[in-house]
Amino acid sequence: MVTVNAVRKGTSNSPLLTKIVREIRLICLQHKISLCVHHIAGVKIPLADGLSRGTVSARGESWSLNAAIMSRWRSAFQGFDIDAFCDPSGRGKQAPAFCSIVDEPFNHSFNNLKVFAFPPLHLIEQFLQSSLNWGADILVAVLPVTVAQEAGLTSCLLHSYSSFQGIFTRTQANHTRPCPAMGFAVGVYDLSARC
Numbered sequence: 001m002v003t004v005n006a007v008r009k010g011t012s013n014s015p016l017l018t019k020i021v022r023e024i025r026l027i028c029l030q031h032k033i034s035l036c037v038h039h040i041a042g043v044k045i046p047l048a049d050g051l052s053r054g055t056v057s058a059r060g061e062s063w064s065l066n067a068a069i070m071s072r073w074r075s076a077f078q079g080f081d082i083d084a085f086c087d088p089s090g091r092g093k094q095a096p097a098f099c100s101i102v103d104e105p106f107n108h109s110f111n112n113l114k115v116f117a118f119p120p121l122h123l124i125e126q127f128l129q130s131s132l133n134w135g136a137d138i139l140v141a142v143l144p145v146t147v148a149q150e151a152g153l154t155s156c157l158l159h160s161y162s163s164f165q166g167i168f169t170r171t172q173a174n175h176t177r178p179c180p181a182m183g184f185a186v187g188v189y190d191l192s193a194r195c
Helices: 002-009 017-031 046-053 057-058 066-075 122-135 146-149
Strands: 063-065 112-119 136-144 155-160 168-172 176-179 186-190
Touching: 002 017, 017 122, 057 146, 063 066, 146 155, 146 186
Parallel strands: 112 136
Antiparallel strands: 063 168, 136 186, 155 186, 168 176
């Protein structure tokens, strides 16, 4: 909403945003473009919302569900064999083995393995398609609830978590910090029947 207001007013409390807005307005004037901006709730566009909040890039930097929540799900499934979306360093991995942006899981076979997947928002669609061919014995995924509903996964929901500070953590150096709220609910889904 801050950006929408800045574009409408032509100014902001942020000098950087004001500069960007003025450049956009100048380009629009030069090309005789009429710019009309509207706010769209983040839950309706999780990728854009995640990008604006930094959660897409942050997930590449060891985002995971907090320790208590992850402990619950590791216990429920007697642990996982592979974390399908970990950062390349392995910090925050939820299983002994992992895939990352360097070694993406999309073309892998996970026959008879227990897989945990917390895909970055911009990879969810690709994950939902490719995971159909993984052959995993167990596939547990963390997904935005609205995205999962649109994909017809409501019956696979194990538990949902509303957005709040601390549901996610990020490992940095030798300590773990809580991450900001994502702005939309996420759910833990058992997608095993789809594999």
